[in-house]
Amino acid sequence: MMKLIFLGPPGAGKGTQAAIVSKKLGIPTISTGDMLRAAVKEGTEVGKQAKSFMDAGKLVPDSVIIGIVAERVAKEDCAKGYILDGVPRTIAQAQALEDAGILFDHVISIETADEVVTQRLSGRRVCPQCGAPYHVTNNPPKAEGICDACGHELIQRKDDSADTIASRLEVYHAETEPLKEFYQKRDLLRLVADEGSIEDINGRIMAILEM
Secondary structure (H helix, E strand, C coil), rough: CEEEEECCCCCCCCCHHHHHHEEECCCCCCEHHHHHHHHHHHCCCCCHHHHHHHHHCCCCHHHHHHHHHHHHCCCCCHCCCCEECCCCCCCHHHHHHHCCCCCCCCEEEEEEHHHHHEEEEEEEECCCCCCEEEEEEEECCCCCCEEECCCCEEEHHHHHHHHHHHHHHHHHHHHHHHHHHHHHCCCCCEECCCCHHHHHHHHHHHHHHCC
């Protein structure tokens, strides 16, 4: 069994690393968004509750989210373990998961400085025509501002603007970062330096998992 959570600020590469670990260990990455959509589609009891909040344009409360996670991790594909993506985001959610008997083996925090996050996210560009992703320094197009694949002008997503990044970091530090202390007290927190290539970082994670 290998039950994991990845923590870290937006742009730390949590999704990238979770996908690699998921493939290497043969365990699913289960994201809150996907779980909510699936529960609503399947029309489960908790799914119906979630739908009523979503239809009213309200945030789905923690109790419903935890119910959906509990339903999902009880499925057969989670028998060997799973990686939770997008939850917990707050101490209240972490406590609720624990109270529901949803426990973890490791909580991996990818340690990324705010300035690295800002540089990484603000440099992202995307082609609105074909969806090809670029980065002004890490993966630039051949002609500045133009998609290599289809020649369309590249755009910066609103999510990647300096103001949006600053507010996302603020929310992370206020609401999600305190989870590090919560899991530190339970001796589950593992810090991983966000340095070097994706492979370097993954090597550190796999060493922690003793693979």
